[in-house]
């Protein structure tokens with residue numbers, strides 16, 4: 001059952017004498033102030049460990065990926081502008097809170113980015129979601145744009161751009177170019193991502209210094225096929241069951 005497969009804290013090998021707390025003290029340096037790496041809690045590292053594991057079956061891969069996606073969306077929403085909003089509580093007491101300012105939409109980079117749409121909908125009911133179909137060439141890893149369908153008024157919206165993997169950066173860069181060409185200001189784009197390579201996120205943030213990125217983890221690097229290492233393999237194949 002799913003209950004049986006609830007995550008356990010990653011534990012260090014007994015021979016090292018290290019505690020579970022030591023095992024999750026993983027270095028994951030944030031780079032720039034436009035880049036937010038989720039707090040490296042033991043829960044997040046345990047969830048990432050589950051989806052990185054080659055032995056994890058599809059049902060669990062989807063379930064635990066969705067949990068991380070929810071954390072990314074919740075953090076992403078913290079980066080949207082708010083304005084002061086005075087209300088009165090049931091006690092008749094005035095309270096000055098905040099409310100979101102402006103309209104948003106999601107844009108998923110197909111296909112893997114579509115896995116993040118439900119997490120966004122769970123937090124933002126009836127949010128509009130545009131699509132951009134970009135595929136990497138399997139030999140060269142070059143990203144190619146095939147199709148896009150975006151809300152007509154996208155230039156007036158904050159855009160949550162969705163893709164779980166940022167490897168060379170080619171796909172995300174192409175997607176942002178489409179958004180900019182439709183008049184979306186760079187600083188109105190927020191890229192939500194599960195795992196980034198250091199070179200991909202560096203290139204991406206140099207090209208778009210005003211664009212904010214929220215990621216769960218910056219990994220070690222890329223292999224000779226431009227896959228993220230240690231990574232988790234092909235996210236789209238594992239999530240949608242096409243491996």
Ligand code: PRP
Nearest residue numbers: 111112135136166167168169170171236
């Ligand atoms: C994957 C992933 C990203 C892209 C990242 O998609 O979802 O979109 O590769 O690599 P990059 O940073 O080097 O461009 P892929 O093209 O494999 O298609 P998929 O979503 O159908 O799996």
Ligand code: URA
Nearest residue numbers: 167227228233234235
């Ligand atoms: N796309 C993936 O799904 N995984 C990678 O490691 C790189 C690109």
